[in-house]
Amino acid sequence: MSLQAKKRADYLPPAFTINDVKMDVQLHPTCTRVTSEYQVERMGNHGHALTLDGDNLTLREVCIDGQPYTDYEQTDSSLVICNVADDFSLKLVTEIDPEHNQALEGLYLSAGTYCTQCEAEGFRRITYYLDRPDVLARFEVTLHGDKQHYPTLLANGNPIARGDHDDGTHWVTWQDPHPKPAYLFALVAGDFDLLEDSYTTTSGKPVKLELYVDKGKRDQGVFALESLKRAMKWDEDTFGLEYDLDIYMIVAVDFFNMGAMENKGLNIFNSKFVLADQDSATDEDFFNVESVIAHEYFHNWTGNRVTCRDWFQLSLKEGLTVFRDQQFSADMTSPLSNRIKHVRVMREHQFAEDASAMSHPIRPEEVIEMNNFYTVTVYDKGAEVIRMFHTLLGPEKFREGMDEYFRRHDGQAVTCDDFVAAMQSVTDLNLGHFALWYSQSGTPVIEVTTSYDPQTRRMDITFSQHTAPTADQKDKASLFMPVAFDCIDSAGNHYTDDDGQVRDGMFILDTAAKTLHFSDVPEPLIPVVLGNFSAPAKVENSLSAEQLLAVFQYANDTFNRWDALQSLYDWCIHQYELENQAAVDATIWQGLEQVITRESHNHELLGECLVIPSFETLCQSRQLVEVAALNTARSQFCRDFAQRLHGPLETLFKTLETGPYQYTQTAINARRCRNVVLNHLACAGDADKLLNQQFEQADNMTDSLGALKAAQGHSPSVFESLMSRFEQRWNHDPLVLDKWFGLHATTERTDILSQLSLLQQHPRFAKGNPNRVRAVIGSFAFFNTAGFHAPDGSGYQFVTDYLLKLDAVNPQVAARIVTPLTQWHNFAPDYQLLMKAQLERIANHKGLSGDLYEKVSKSLAFKVNSEQQ
Structure with missing residues (x-):
C-alpha cells in the first residue's frame, strides 16, 4: 500500500469558490437524499474543470443553470465537471447510507439519532463539494424527517421556517448568515430532552441557549448550560468577543469520535463532556465539561469567524x-x-x-x-x-x-x-x-551548569540549549525561549544576577548558550529554572536531593516547588532501578515528612505533590526503558513511600474533612488530597476497612472512584467486591460504566487478556461506540504497563488483533489507539522487536486505512539517532 503525502509547500488557492449553498436533506436510514444548489465562481483566469471532493456517494443528478448536464467524470474521490462558465448555478442530487456509516464521519445514524462530523474532510461524505477550509459559503439548509421519531431537526444558524407534510414528516429551514467552510456544517435529527436558557451579551443582544440531551438526562445537563454562560461572559470580559447569532445550541450524543465539535451555532458533543451530576461525575468530569464547553464556544471566533x-x-x-x-x-x-x-x-x-x-x-x-x-x-x-x-x-x-x-x-x-x-x-x-x-519540531533541552569559586565568591550559571534531530528534521536551530528563573541558597535567600539579564523573574534564552554572573555569593547557589513551565522544554539541572527539598521549601514559584518534588521522586526511583535503595536515606524521608507536616493545610499543593510520577512521565527521562525493571522500581518506591510516611499520612487523612459534596475549589482540593492519601495508605497495606468505609459513605462519584482506584492495585479482594457493587448500581449509565470498564482494563493481573475478552462479551460493551472501545482497548494500551508490555509480546498482539478489526469500521479511533505501539524506540531492544513485529502485521494487512497506514509506515521507517539512544 502506498499513499501520497500532501505537503504544505504545495498549497494552491482554489480554482473555484462557492459563495452560497442551499441544501435539502430528506432523511432516511439507508437512503438519505441530499439536493445541493451552489453558486459557483471561477477564481482567476484559467480554463480548469471544476473538481469536487466526494466519498461513498451515489450521484443521481447534475444540473447547471437549471439544465441537466452530462459533461462530467466520477472517480472514487471526486466529481470532475468539465467546460463550465466563470459563474454558474450547480445542482447536485446525491444519496447516502447513514445507518451503515460506522466510521462516524459525514452523516451517520447511531442509537436512533442522525448526526454529522465533518472536520476535517467529512462533508464530502454528504455531497460533492469543494471540501477545503479556504472555501467559505453562506448555507441555507432544509431538513425533512419523520416527526414522531425525529421531532428535533437542527442545523447551523437561525431557524427561519418550519412546517408539516401530509405523510407524517416535518421540515425545518436553517440559515447561517456567516460564511463558513464545509467542515463547520452540522446536522442533527432525533428525539431529545431540551434545556433552555438565555444570555444577554454586553451590548444587549439576547441569545437563546438550547442544550439537547438523551431522554431522562435533563438534570445532568444543568452544569453544562451554566458553564456555557460563564464562558460567554469570560470571553466578553477578557477578549471583548460577543456571540453573533440569535441562538446557540449544544447536542450531546453517545457515538462520537471526538470530544466535541465547534460547528457554527450547533456544537455536537460527546455526552461525556456534557452530562454531569455529583452522583455520576467526578470532580475531574465536572472540570472537563466546563473546559470543553468553553473550548468549543471560544472557537466561535478563533476557528469559525477566523478559520x-x-x-x-x-x-x-x-x-x-x-x-x-x-x-x-x-x-x-x-x-x-x-x-x-x-x-x-x-x-x-x-x-x-x-x-x-x-x-x-x-x-x-x-x-x-x-x-x-x-x-x-x-x-x-x-x-x-x-x-x-x-x-x-x-x-x-x-x-x-x-x-x-x-x-x-x-x-x-x-x-x-x-x-x-x-x-x-x-x-x-x-x-x-x-x-x-x-516550523521546528522536537523538544528543546535546557542544560544548566554551574561554576562557583569560593575564593572570589563568584558564581556563574550557564544555560545551553539543544534540540535532538527528529524523524522529520535533522538540523535544528536555537529557539527563542522565555525562561522563568529564580536563584536561592540553602537558607532560602534570593539572588539577582550582576548584569540584570533577569527581569521580573525572566530572561530570554535565544542563543545556543547564555551565562548569568553572580558576585559576593557566600555558597554555591541553587538555580530554579522554568517557573510555571514558561517554555515547552526539558531541563537538565543536576540538583541533589537536599537542594530539591530546598527548592520546595523556598522557591517563589509554586509550580517550581511541585516540580522539585517530582524530580526528587524520579531520582529516588532511579536509585531503586539501580538497586541502590540505600541512597534514599533517612534525610530524604525526613524531608518528605516535613513536606507533609508543613503543607498539611495547603490541600491543593499537597494533593499534587503527593502524586508519584506516572510510568509514562518517568519514561521521558530515560532511554531504552526496561519496562519490568522501571515498573517494579516505581512500585517498590511507592510501597516504601507509603510505609515510611504512614504516620503523617494517616494523621493527614484523619484530619482532612471534606464534608457534604460541593463543587468548589476548596472542596475539590480537599477531596483530591484525601484520595491521594487514601491510595498511599492502601499501598502500605491493611487499609481494607478505610476503602470499604469510603465507598459505602461516599455521596459523590469522586470519592467512590477514589476508593476503587486505591483498592485496584493494593487490595484485590476489596476491589472485586466494590467493582461488583459499582456495576450493579451503574449498569444503566453508559458514561459511568465506561469508568468501570477502564478500571478493569488498567488492572495489572496475570490473566488480563482473558479479562479483556470477557469485558468485550459484556452486554453493555458496544464495539461501535468509540467511548467504550477507548475505555477497554485504549485504556489497556495506554495505561496498563505490565499487561501491554508483557515480556512475551502478548499484550502487543492483543491490541494489534483488535486494531485490525477496528480499522475496517472506524479508522480514526484505530489510528489513535495504535500510538503506544509506534513509540517502540524508547524501550529496550527485546521490547522493540516485539512491538515492531506487530507493526509489521498491521502494515501487511490488506485494506488498511490511510489513517493507520500513515502512522504505522512512518513508525517502521523510523531510524533512531544517536542522541535518542
Whole structure:
C-alpha cells in the first residue's frame, strides 16, 4: 500500500469558490437524499474543470443553470465537471447510507439519532463539494424527517421556517448568515430532552441557549448550560468577543469520535463532556465539561469567524483555543492545578510524540491522512507557543494583538503567519526568531551548569540549549525561549544576577548558550529554572536531593516547588532501578515528612505533590526503558513511600474533612488530597476497612472512584467486591460504566487478556461506540504497563488483533489507539522487536486505512539517532 503525502509547500488557492449553498436533506436510514444548489465562481483566469471532493456517494443528478448536464467524470474521490462558465448555478442530487456509516464521519445514524462530523474532510461524505477550509459559503439548509421519531431537526444558524407534510414528516429551514467552510456544517435529527436558557451579551443582544440531551438526562445537563454562560461572559470580559447569532445550541450524543465539535451555532458533543451530576461525575468530569464547553464556544471566533486557510494551519485555531480554554479554566478553578494538569500532558504524551516517528512541528509540513493532524503537538504544544506570546507581550499587549488579528481577518481563512504578524504589529520585540516554534519540531533541552569559586565568591550559571534531530528534521536551530528563573541558597535567600539579564523573574534564552554572573555569593547557589513551565522544554539541572527539598521549601514559584518534588521522586526511583535503595536515606524521608507536616493545610499543593510520577512521565527521562525493571522500581518506591510516611499520612487523612459534596475549589482540593492519601495508605497495606468505609459513605462519584482506584492495585479482594457493587448500581449509565470498564482494563493481573475478552462479551460493551472501545482497548494500551508490555509480546498482539478489526469500521479511533505501539524506540531492544513485529502485521494487512497506514509506515521507517539512544 502506498499513499501520497500532501505537503504544505504545495498549497494552491482554489480554482473555484462557492459563495452560497442551499441544501435539502430528506432523511432516511439507508437512503438519505441530499439536493445541493451552489453558486459557483471561477477564481482567476484559467480554463480548469471544476473538481469536487466526494466519498461513498451515489450521484443521481447534475444540473447547471437549471439544465441537466452530462459533461462530467466520477472517480472514487471526486466529481470532475468539465467546460463550465466563470459563474454558474450547480445542482447536485446525491444519496447516502447513514445507518451503515460506522466510521462516524459525514452523516451517520447511531442509537436512533442522525448526526454529522465533518472536520476535517467529512462533508464530502454528504455531497460533492469543494471540501477545503479556504472555501467559505453562506448555507441555507432544509431538513425533512419523520416527526414522531425525529421531532428535533437542527442545523447551523437561525431557524427561519418550519412546517408539516401530509405523510407524517416535518421540515425545518436553517440559515447561517456567516460564511463558513464545509467542515463547520452540522446536522442533527432525533428525539431529545431540551434545556433552555438565555444570555444577554454586553451590548444587549439576547441569545437563546438550547442544550439537547438523551431522554431522562435533563438534570445532568444543568452544569453544562451554566458553564456555557460563564464562558460567554469570560470571553466578553477578557477578549471583548460577543456571540453573533440569535441562538446557540449544544447536542450531546453517545457515538462520537471526538470530544466535541465547534460547528457554527450547533456544537455536537460527546455526552461525556456534557452530562454531569455529583452522583455520576467526578470532580475531574465536572472540570472537563466546563473546559470543553468553553473550548468549543471560544472557537466561535478563533476557528469559525477566523478559520484556517489549509489544514497545515490547524494550530492557528486549536492551539490558540486550547490556550484560551486553559486561561478560562485557571480563572474558574485554580491556576496551579490547571498548570500541572497541562504540563503532565506535555511530559507524558507530547514529549513522547516529539521523540517518535510522528514528530512534527505545530505547523506540520506534510501529512497523508488529515485526521492524523489532531495531535498533542498541534493542540497542546500549540497552546504553549501561544502562552509564550502572552508571556513575552504581557496580557495588555497580547489583547491588543488579538484585537488586531480579528480586525484584519474576521471572515477570512488565514495562516499562522498572519497571527504572528498581528502580534508583531503591537510590539517592538522582533518575533521573527520566535516564530521558529511554528516550523521546528522536537523538544528543546535546557542544560544548566554551574561554576562557583569560593575564593572570589563568584558564581556563574550557564544555560545551553539543544534540540535532538527528529524523524522529520535533522538540523535544528536555537529557539527563542522565555525562561522563568529564580536563584536561592540553602537558607532560602534570593539572588539577582550582576548584569540584570533577569527581569521580573525572566530572561530570554535565544542563543545556543547564555551565562548569568553572580558576585559576593557566600555558597554555591541553587538555580530554579522554568517557573510555571514558561517554555515547552526539558531541563537538565543536576540538583541533589537536599537542594530539591530546598527548592520546595523556598522557591517563589509554586509550580517550581511541585516540580522539585517530582524530580526528587524520579531520582529516588532511579536509585531503586539501580538497586541502590540505600541512597534514599533517612534525610530524604525526613524531608518528605516535613513536606507533609508543613503543607498539611495547603490541600491543593499537597494533593499534587503527593502524586508519584506516572510510568509514562518517568519514561521521558530515560532511554531504552526496561519496562519490568522501571515498573517494579516505581512500585517498590511507592510501597516504601507509603510505609515510611504512614504516620503523617494517616494523621493527614484523619484530619482532612471534606464534608457534604460541593463543587468548589476548596472542596475539590480537599477531596483530591484525601484520595491521594487514601491510595498511599492502601499501598502500605491493611487499609481494607478505610476503602470499604469510603465507598459505602461516599455521596459523590469522586470519592467512590477514589476508593476503587486505591483498592485496584493494593487490595484485590476489596476491589472485586466494590467493582461488583459499582456495576450493579451503574449498569444503566453508559458514561459511568465506561469508568468501570477502564478500571478493569488498567488492572495489572496475570490473566488480563482473558479479562479483556470477557469485558468485550459484556452486554453493555458496544464495539461501535468509540467511548467504550477507548475505555477497554485504549485504556489497556495506554495505561496498563505490565499487561501491554508483557515480556512475551502478548499484550502487543492483543491490541494489534483488535486494531485490525477496528480499522475496517472506524479508522480514526484505530489510528489513535495504535500510538503506544509506534513509540517502540524508547524501550529496550527485546521490547522493540516485539512491538515492531506487530507493526509489521498491521502494515501487511490488506485494506488498511490511510489513517493507520500513515502512522504505522512512518513508525517502521523510523531510524533512531544517536542522541535518542
